[in-house]
Amino acid sequence: MTSATTAGLTQRPRLATVWLDGCSGCHMSLLDLDARLFELVSLCDVVYGPLVDTKRVPEEIDLTLVEGAVSSDHDWHLVIELRARSKLLVAFGDCAVTGNVPSMRNVVPLSAIYQRVFPAAAAIGGDCPTVGVPRLLDRVLPVHQVVSVDLFLPGCPPAAEAIYQVLLDVLAQRAPEPLKLTRFGA
Amino acid sequence: MPSDELVALKTKAEQRNRANRICVCTAASCQSVGADRVHKAFEAEVNKSQREEQVEVRAVGCMGLCSAGPLVRIENDETAVLYRNVTEQDASALAQSIGRAPVERLICPTDVPFFTRQHKIVLANCGQIHPERIEDYVAVGGYEALYRAITEMTPGEVLADVKASGLRGRGGAGYPTGLKWQTVAKSPDPVKYVVCNADEGDPGAFMDRSVLESDPHRVLEGMAIAAYAVGANLGYVYVRAEYPLAISRLRLAIRQAKAANLLGQNVAGTRFEFSVDIRLGAGAFVCGEETALLLSIEGRRGQPRPRPPYPAERGLFGRATLINNVETYANIATIVDRGGASYASIGTERSKGTKVFALAGQVKNTGLIEVPMGISLREIVEDMGGGVPAGGRIKAVQTGGPSGGCIPNEHLDMPVDYDSLQQVGSIMGSGGMIVMDESSNMVEVARYFMEFSMSESCGKCVPCRVGTYQMHQILSRMLSGCAGPGDLSMLEELTRAVGETSLCGLGQSAPNPIKSTLRYYRSEYEEALRKSRPSMPLAEEGVR
Amino acid sequence: MTSPTRVVTLRIDDREVSAREDETILQVARDNEIFIPTLCCLEGLSTWGACRLCLVEVSGSNKLLAACATRVAQDLEVKTNTPRILAYRRTILELLFSERNHVCSVCVANGECELQNLAQRCGVDHIRVSYRYPELSLDLSNDLFRLDPNRCILCTRCVRVCDEIEGAHTWDVMGRGIDCQVITDLKAPWGESKSCTSCGKCVHVCPTGALSQRGTAIAEVHHHRDFLPYLTQMRGERD
Numbered sequence: 001m002t003s004a005t006t007a008g009l010t011q012r013p014r015l016a017t018v019w020l021d022g023c024s025g026c027h028m029s030l031l032d033l034d035a036r037l038f039e040l041v042s043l044c045d046v047v048y049g050p051l052v053d054t055k056r057v058p059e060e061i062d063l064t065l066v067e068g069a070v071s072s073d074h075d076w077h078l079v080i081e082l083r084a085r086s087k088l089l090v091a092f093g094d095c096a097v098t099g100n101v102p103s104m105r106n107v108v109p110l111s112a113i114y115q116r117v118f119p120a121a122a123a124i125g126g127d128c129p130t131v132g133v134p135r136l137l138d139r140v141l142p143v144h145q146v147v148s149v150d151l152f153l154p155g156c157p158p159a160a161e162a163i164y165q166v167l168l169d170v171l172a173q174r175a176p177e178p179l180k181l182t183r184f185g186a
Numbered sequence: 187m188p189s190d191e192l193v194a195l196k197t198k199a200e201q202r203n204r205a206n207r208i209c210v211c212t213a214a215s216c217q218s219v220g221a222d223r224v225h226k227a228f229e230a231e232v233n234k235s236q237r238e239e240q241v242e243v244r245a246v247g248c249m250g251l252c253s254a255g256p257l258v259r260i261e262n263d264e265t266a267v268l269y270r271n272v273t274e275q276d277a278s279a280l281a282q283s284i285g286r287a288p289v290e291r292l293i294c295p296t297d298v299p300f301f302t303r304q305h306k307i308v309l310a311n312c313g314q315i316h317p318e319r320i321e322d323y324v325a326v327g328g329y330e331a332l333y334r335a336i337t338e339m340t341p342g343e344v345l346a347d348v349k350a351s352g353l354r355g356r357g358g359a360g361y362p363t364g365l366k367w368q369t370v371a372k373s374p375d376p377v378k379y380v381v382c383n384a385d386e387g388d389p390g391a392f393m394d395r396s397v398l399e400s401d402p403h404r405v406l407e408g409m410a411i412a413a414y415a416v417g418a419n420l421g422y423v424y425v426r427a428e429y430p431l432a433i434s435r436l437r438l439a440i441r442q443a444k445a446a447n448l449l450g451q452n453v454a455g456t457r458f459e460f461s462v463d464i465r466l467g468a469g470a471f472v473c474g475e476e477t478a479l480l481l482s483i484e485g486r487r488g489q490p491r492p493r494p495p496y497p498a499e500r501g502l503f504g505r506a507t508l509i510n511n512v513e514t515y516a517n518i519a520t521i522v523d524r525g526g527a528s529y530a531s532i533g534t535e536r537s538k539g540t541k542v543f544a545l546a547g548q549v550k551n552t553g554l555i556e557v558p559m560g561i562s563l564r565e566i567v568e569d570m571g572g573g574v575p576a577g578g579r580i581k582a583v584q585t586g587g588p589s590g591g592c593i594p595n596e597h598l599d600m601p602v603d604y605d606s607l608q609q610v611g612s613i614m615g616s617g618g619m620i621v622m623d624e625s626s627n628m629v630e631v632a633r634y635f636m637e638f639s640m641s642e643s644c645g646k647c648v649p650c651r652v653g654t655y656q657m658h659q660i661l662s663r664m665l666s667g668c669a670g671p672g673d674l675s676m677l678e679e680l681t682r683a684v685g686e687t688s689l690c691g692l693g694q695s696a697p698n699p700i701k702s703t704l705r706y707y708r709s710e711y712e713e714a715l716r717k718s719r720p721s722m723p724l725a726e727e728g729v730r
Numbered sequence: 731m732t733s734p735t736r737v738v739t740l741r742i743d744d745r746e747v748s749a750r751e752d753e754t755i756l757q758v759a760r761d762n763e764i765f766i767p768t769l770c771c772l773e774g775l776s777t778w779g780a781c782r783l784c785l786v787e788v789s790g791s792n793k794l795l796a797a798c799a800t801r802v803a804q805d806l807e808v809k810t811n812t813p814r815i816l817a818y819r820r821t822i823l824e825l826l827f828s829e830r831n832h833v834c835s836v837c838v839a840n841g842e843c844e845l846q847n848l849a850q851r852c853g854v855d856h857i858r859v860s861y862r863y864p865e866l867s868l869d870l871s872n873d874l875f876r877l878d879p880n881r882c883i884l885c886t887r888c889v890r891v892c893d894e895i896e897g898a899h900t901w902d903v904m905g906r907g908i909d910c911q912v913i914t915d916l917k918a919p920w921g922e923s924k925s926c927t928s929c930g931k932c933v934h935v936c937p938t939g940a941l942s943q944r945g946t947a948i949a950e951v952h953h954h955r956d957f958l959p960y961l962t963q964m965r966g967e968r969d
Contacts, residue, residue, distance in 0.1 A: 076722045094835055097856050104833060106863040110725045138725040139863075144856055145670070152855040156835030183850035185834025185841075470906065487903065492779035492799040645884065645903070645910035647780045652825035655908045656859045676858055683821040686794055686814075687782045 009087060013062035013171055017049030017092070018082060020075040021102040021140060022068030025157040026093035027051070030065075032160035040164075043171045061085050063170060065092040065153075069102045070141045072134035083147035088170065092163075094156040094184060096143045101156075103140040110138055155182040162186075189333050189454040191447050192324055199325035204242040206284050208232070209259040210272075211313060213248035213399045214431055215392070215553075216255035220273065224256045227277035241284060247400020249313035250301075252553035254294055259313070260284060270294035299569040300551045305532065305540050305558045308516040312400035312554075317435050320442040323403040329448050331519040332407050336414050336458045339522075344415040345371060348518065350526025352538030357383055357474075357511030358589065358615045359691065360537075360604040366508065369498040370416040373506035380413045380421035380460075381483070381502060381509040385467045385474040387426065388587025389638060391618035393542040394512035396554050398425070398432035401516070402439035406462060408515030410449065411522055413460040416508050421460065424479050426467040436464060471642035475690045476501075476509050478644065489646045490690035511616065513542055533559030537603035541614065547584075547621035548574050557602070564598035567621050574623045582622045582706070586615025588635045588642075589695035591702025592628065611702040613695070628707040629714050633661035635699035643693065650693030653684035657700060664711065669718040674711055678704065740806040749802045756784055756797035759810060766810050767819060767848050769826075769937055770885040771798040774958035776894060778886055782822055783848070786810050794818075816852070823849050824857045829908070830864060831880040832938075838878075839939030840949040845883060846938075862908075869914075871921030875933050875943055877912070882940035884910055888932035895961060900926040912940075931957070 019027060027050055033040060047061060048054045057078070064086040070076055083089050094100035105113055118128040143149055153166055162181035169176035210216075210225040228243045249257040254270035260280060261267070269280060269292040276292060283289050296302075306312075315322035323329070335344050349364030370378060382405060386394040398405060409421050425433050440462050443449040451459045465483045467473045473488040480502045482488035501507025517539060521529045530538045537559040543566065546552050550572030557566060567573070567583055574580055582592040591612035593600070600606050604614050622631065640654040660677045663669040681697035681704075688694045704711060739748045742755070742764050749758040754777075759766045769781040777799050785794040789807035794815070797808075809815070826832075826845060834846050848854075869877040889901040889912060900923050904913045914920040933941040934954045942951045 073722060073724060091856065098827075098833075099861065100833060100835055103861070103863070104831065104836075106861070107831060107865045136725045137723050139723050141723075142856065142861075144858075145860065149856070154855060179850050179853060179855055183834075184832075184846055185837065185843075492777070492796055641907060643907035645905065645907045647782050648822050648825055648883075649782055651884070651907055651910065652829045655862070656825065656828065659860060672858070679817075679821065680859075683818050687785055687818050687822065689780060689782065689796075 009062045009171070009173065010060075013044040014047045014058065014060065015044045016047055016058070016061045016064040016082065016086065017051060018064065018066050018068075018078065019050050020066065020068030020079065020096070020143075021071035022093065022095040023101070024050070024067070026065075026067040026095075026155075029093075029155075029157035029160050030163055033164055034160075036160075036164055040167060043168075057081050057085060059085060061087070063088045063090065065090050066096045066143050067092045069095045069099045070137065070143060070146050071102055072136050074134035076137065076146060079143060079147055088150045089143075089147065090151045090153055090166075090170075091143045091149045092153050093158055094154055097152050097154045098184060099140050099142045103142070106139050110136060151176065151178070153178045153182065154184045155186040156184075158182045159186065189337075191454055192329055192333060195321040195324040195446060199319070199321035202242070202321070204240055206241045206260070206262045208241060208243045208281065208284075209246045209261065209313065210243065211247070211249045211255060211257040212245040213312075213396055215248070215252040216257060217431070219255050221256035223274050224258065224272050224277060227274040228258075228281060231277045231281040235281065241281070244316050245318070246314060247312045247317045248309070248396040248554055250304075250309070250554045251294065251551060253551055254553075257294065257313075260288075268294040268296050299565070300553075300555070300572070303561070303565060303570050304556050306556050307520045307529075307540050308397060308404075308513055308542050309400075309554065309556045310520075311404065312396060315401065317400050317402060318438055320403060320439065320446055320448075323401070327523070328403055328519070329407055331522040332410050332414075332448065333454050335411050335522050336453060336456045341371060341415045341417065344411060344522060347521055347526035348415065351517075351521040351529040352526075352533070352536075353514065353517055353521065353529065354537065354604060355511060356513035356517070356541065356616065358586065358613060360614055363510065363514055366498060366510070367412065367416055369496075370418075370506050370508040373499065375506035377505045378416055378418035379502045379505055379507045380409050380416065380418045381480065381497075381507055382409055382421065382423040382515055383474060383476065383479055383509055383511045384423055384425040384429075384432070385479060386429075386512070386616060387471040387474050387642075388589075388616055388618045389635075390544060390546045390620050391587060391616050392544045393554065393617040395429050395432050397512055397516050397542070398429065398436055402432075402436045403443065404516045404519060405436075405512055406439055406443055406449065408518035409462060410453070410460050411518050412508055412510070412515065414458055416506075418508065419459045419461065421462045422465050422483055422502070423462060424465045424467055424473070424483055427469060433464065433466065440464070470644070471638075472644040472690075472692055475692055477690070479509070480507065489644045490692075492689060513617070534601060534603045536605055541602070541617060543617045543619045545571050545619050545621070547619075548578075548580070548623040548626075549621045550575050559603045560601045562599050563593060563602055566602065566619070567598065571621060574621070576623075578623045578625075580621055581624045581626055582628070582631075584612075584620040584622065584631070584699075585618065586613035586695075586698070587618045588638045589613060589692065589698055590615045590618075591698045592622070592631065592706065593702075594706040611698070611705050613698070627665075628703040628710045629661060629664055632700045632703045633658065633665060636661055636696070639692070639696035643696075647687075647689035647693060649684045650688040650690075650696060653680050653688070654693075654696050656680055657684070657697065661700070664714040664718065667714075667718050668720055669715055670720050671715070673718075674715055738802055738804040738806075740802050740804065740808065742808040743810055751802060751804075753802055754798055755786060755788075755795075755800050755802055755806075755808055758802055759797060759808075764810060765851075766797050767852060768798060769844060769848070769883060770887065772887050772891075772935055772955075772958065774895070774962040775887060775890040775935070778890065781883075781885060783819055785815060785818060787812055787815060819852045820854050823852055823854045824859055826883050827854070827857045828859045828861050830862070830866070830882060833880075836948055837881060837939040838942045838946050838948060839881070839951045842949075842951055842953060843939060844937035866911075869920050870944075871919035872923075872926075872928075873921065873944065874928055875920070875930065875941060877914075877920060878940055878942070879911055880940075881938045882912060883938055884912065885937055886912070887935040887937065888912060888941060891931045891935045891958070895958065896927060896929050896931050898925045898927050898929075901932060934958075
């Protein structure tokens with residue numbers, strides 16, 4: 001692993017998680033830590049993300065887990081902000097690592113997707129919404145094509161065991177070996 | 187004791203001989219600017235003045251200075267005057283000038299470095315003889331080397347001469363020709379083939395085309411001598427289909443040589459037998475790679491295969507095969523004629539003889555030249571080429587096409603030979619030489635060649651198939667200002683990976699244009715990177 | 731000219747091993763359980779030498795050599811795991827992932843894919859080059875099998891098994907460079923192929939999810955590779 005992964009964390013590390021374009025399965029897998037979640041929160045504070053009720057990205061973060069690919073202007077700006085404020089940033093799960101399922105739209109022109117999704121969906125009036133929703137990028141990107149990533153944790157989703165081991169390693173400032181525990185599509 | 191066949195052909199040529207000759211270049215380059223019409227105009231002119239007995243209008247091959255075409259040389263046994271940019275309208279004035287003062291306004295001076303620094307072996311007959319007349323070739327000593335080889339020399343002696351000549355493969359890689367021949371000669375295979383690679387494909391290179399268009403018999407003679415030396419009876423010339431004139435002239439030459447008993451069974455009354463056939467390439471650059479070329483001759487998909495076994499051991503149809511390039515074969519008759527040692531006296535310690543270059547790009551004089559190995563690059567591009575047309579500074583010289591590299595101005599004084607070119611990060615290649623002035627953007631140059639390699643990759647091995655695509659992507663991003671910070675190091679990593687892991691020489695050398703421009707013009711890459719701003723690839727608003 | 735095959739000794743990764751002189755470095759390495767990754771190579775088919783994953787360093791050669799296409803020799807020193815080789819393996823795998831649309835999570839071969847396995851084993855945890863996202867359509871015209879070119883790595887195992895073992899030569903490669911594709915007959919839909927015998931050998935040798943049985947869903951493909959060495963052996967004995 002890069003030396004960045006074992007860079008000094010604060011005494012009480014601050015953990016953020018974020019859910020970009022993905023199914024939230026990686027977060028579900030994180031919750032699958034079950035009882036070990038208590039162990040995790042004894043080692044760090046969860047300061048931002050879908051699991052906690054924080055509206056703003058904190059100034060200082062030790063470790064950010066990014067679930068999902070970068071698909072919209074919202075994802076783009078958020079991941080850049082998180083990167084700037086995080087000591088370590090982890091591409092968490094296949095969507096973040098490879099683009100995975102969200103990126104399957106990259107082979108189809110976006111106009112065709114709009115055509116298929118909105119006019120066909122009469123329940124929302126058949127119009128393509130433009131107000132109050134993020135603008136899509138014309139191509140879904142894996143996180144490392146937008147910001148630098150310190151650690152890649154593939155898997156769809158990574159198993160709870162893999163998440164646990166890797167987080168323990170990172171928090172203990174040991175070099176984690178994710179590919180011993182997980183892989184693309186795992 | 188010359189053979190009856192050769193004597194008969196010589197007599198035929200002599201009977202055709204006239205006191206004055208109007209030689210019109212009809213190679214492809216001059217043809218493209220109307221040489222055929224000029225040729226017809228001269229014929230009409232001579233016909234009109236009823237001087238057919240005194241003046242011969244001769245269609246000849248390439249005279250070299252393509253940028254001044256159509257070229258016409260009016261000569262008798264004492265003098266010769268070269269005229270440039272000749273049009274049909276000039277024919278009358280020029281034809282009437284025979285026996286009188288030359289037409290000053292059209293004169294192309296031949297006492298300039300472009301002509302005087304040349305040393306012609308391969309191109310000796312180009313622009314002199316009629317390429318469609320075997321008797322013209324024989325009249326200047328053609329097929330004598332073959333006759334002497336098969337009647338007076340053992341195959342071993344021919345081999346020894348080629349080895350002594352120090353000739354190295356002119357297709358680009360520079361493998362010692364004698365060694366290659368010896369390997370095939372030593373093969374116990376009862377069936378062997380001789381193959382001529384005329385699948386010239388580098389952008390800007392037209393040496394082989396010119397030789398085939400201007401002097402096809404020289405190549406056939408070289409192949410026949412090779413066949414005798416290695417013990418083959420059948421040969422193939424693999425020519426790209428984009429060279430229709432070269433193909434038709436080669437076809438004709440083969441027919442003529444067969445009719446004159448210089449190819450076929452019992453060549454010139456001896457027991458030596460050698461036939462040549464033509465195979466056309468369908469436009470795939472990779473078929474210039476020897477293993478792909480051989481598969482293509484067999485009628486299969488032209489794709490390289492791992493070597494060894496080398497073609498010398500197992501080549502065409504699984505048989506021992508000698509494969510050389512057009513220019514290599516074109517040197518052979520002279521080597522046998524004058525002896526290997528004489529040939530070896532030209533050139534440098536490790537690069538013997540001469541090399542034909544197709545000079546192109548930002549120089550005044552573009553065209554075909556043949557120079558002794560070891561000549562400095564500056565002599566070629568500044569003295570012979572005349573430097574940049576507008577008088578600017580030469581920035582770089584590109585040799586070796588998509589497998590070669592860019593040599594910067596500060597290295598112009600280096601000698602042109604296989605090893606020196608390699609040392610500065612380029613290769614001899616087949617002979618393309620493109621001059622660039624200060625207006626050239628080297629990242630753009632690298633992308634141009636990478637685009638070529640990418641679209642010509644056969645697709646068999648992963649590093650070349652995908653690696654060339656990815657390198658091209660990165661270069662395009664740099665040029666369009668959207669490269670990322672990691673792109674330069676990724677590009678460098680890909681150049682190493684593709685260079686070291688590709689299956690054949692084309693893939694292995696595909697990164698060379700990037701490597702050499704990175705070596706000498708790294709700042710241009712860094713500049714492109716500095717100007718780059720990865721921007722958010724937003725989709726169009728409200729696509730409906 | 732048959733002389734008895736000699737036995738030679740050589741070193742692979744500083745281990746002394748012995749081999750028949752007509753064996754390749756790859757065969758000997760596998761006999762000795764020394765890992766060399768491959769994708770195009772398959773025992774029972776002719777050597778292709780195109781995936782370049784099996785490149786090794788060999789004493790006396792400054793070029794890297796394909797272990798599948800290089801014969802052993804007495805006293806050869808072979809290295810299979812130098813930093814240079816490990817790095818190139820990763821790069822080649824990354825190039826393959828970038829070339830087509832390999833979405834492991836929804837692939838029929840998830841869990842049985844040689845590309846996926848090698849990525850994990852060789853340390854590919856992300857793809858540094860940009861993805862190509864080519865637009866490729868599936869061939870679902872055959873009643874028994876399907877072709878998903880999104881997962882194809884152009885190893886040509888299907889082409890070779892069809893030609894060399896089945897003798898049908900239904901498969902071949904079309905196009906050049908990055909546009910290469912495997913096709914049936916002269917790009918007729920597979921279901922309309924006149925030469926295909928529906929033997930399914932191509933499906934079983936496919937290293938990825940490019941060729942699969944119809945009716946299989948995500949992670950349901952099972953390759954039966956054992957038929958190939960068996961067939962080759964039985965046919966060899968018959969000769």
